[in-house]
Amino acid sequence: MNYKILMVDDDRELLKMLNQYFTLKNYTVMIAENGIEAMEKISANPDIILLDVNMPGMDGIEVCRRIRDMVSIFLTAKVEEQDRVMGLLSGGDDYVLKPFSLKELDARIIAHLKREERLHRKKEQRFYGELVIDYASKCVHIKGNALELTKLEYEIIEFLSMNPEMVFDKERIYEKIGGYDAEGDSRVVTELIRRIRKKMKMYSEHEYIATVWGRGYKWAK
Template sequence: MPYNILIVDDDTELQKMLKNYFRLRDYQVDTAIDGVEAVEKAKSNYDVIILDVAMPGMDGIEVCKAIRESVECPIIFLTARSEEQDKINGLLSGGDDYILKPFSILELEARVIAHLKREERHLNRNKVRDGFVIDYVKRAVFVDRQEMELTKIEYGIIEFLSMNPGQVFDKERIYEKVCGYDAEGDSRVITELIYRIRKKMEALSVEEHIVTVWGMGYKWKK
């Protein structure tokens, strides 16, 4: 069964090129020209969304925030911006990945495939400890049956570390694994995300699960 992709970009030439490329590779492709149309179309069931950041009116960051509560699929940002804060904002808004323009279409496809493979993993076990449950199938975390409010990338950090308890990973390794592609890790993003996860756990009176190993990185407490 072919994968369904939504491509959102106000650059009609780029949109057409991406559409033709992915269709030739047997993907089902839909497109949107602006943020408003993207929010409406995102209500359908897509396997991945390729989303331009710099669009007039409602930009990609706003679109991502608007749809993330109801859309579980990977969202890959296309951006001409290289500033670190723009990348951080994209990931914190619920995005899973970003690629800088101009880009190699082969690299974009590789990232799409990497995210699709991650989504297809059928994990059939949960991790449970004193009312704290990580449901790897639902990709959710529960505390005394109450679901924690986590962004997709925050859950990804919990999943990765918890599946490798006791092992220490530096920020670059965590970033690479969670974002699903080879790139230099963005230490600032991981530090901020782990801080947010800890605050959410603290608010629900959850014991410390993510341990800082000074000078080395982080690990999940066994």
């Protein structure tokens, strides 16, 4: 399959290098030098987006907030934990620090694309009382109300619900939703689960994601 990849960065030399590499890898490559230009090219429905965090005008974080349904990998020289947490909570799927290995970046991209393909092949729906999870459309409803979830929020629900009553620590959860060679980030998982619970509580008092103190979280039927 010929995947479409949108690369967004204000570093023209980096874009040139990435364009040459991924074109040779048989990707259809689209390029944008800022967030505004990226938003104009979203209509082409790229399969994955590489986003620089620091760009003039509309930065990568803001672009990601507006395109939550697409797979996004941040490319950045920032190394602060808070920056990484903010990027992932904004809807990003992965975080790659500059300078990076092209082979590693390629491996991360492939891992995310293959995971998306597996998710699209799922046709099953599961019912937990007043809650319904549609794994094909990646939607969650409670009493007929659709929850507005980010990609990572949905993926936590999917992972836990497909392994009911099994306890997973924060690092294991992050590894499962973070893609290739993901390092566990407990702050991200804690915040995502807090947000999920808040959204669920708008329609139900049932606690679907239970805390198992000292061990992690589980899906409670």
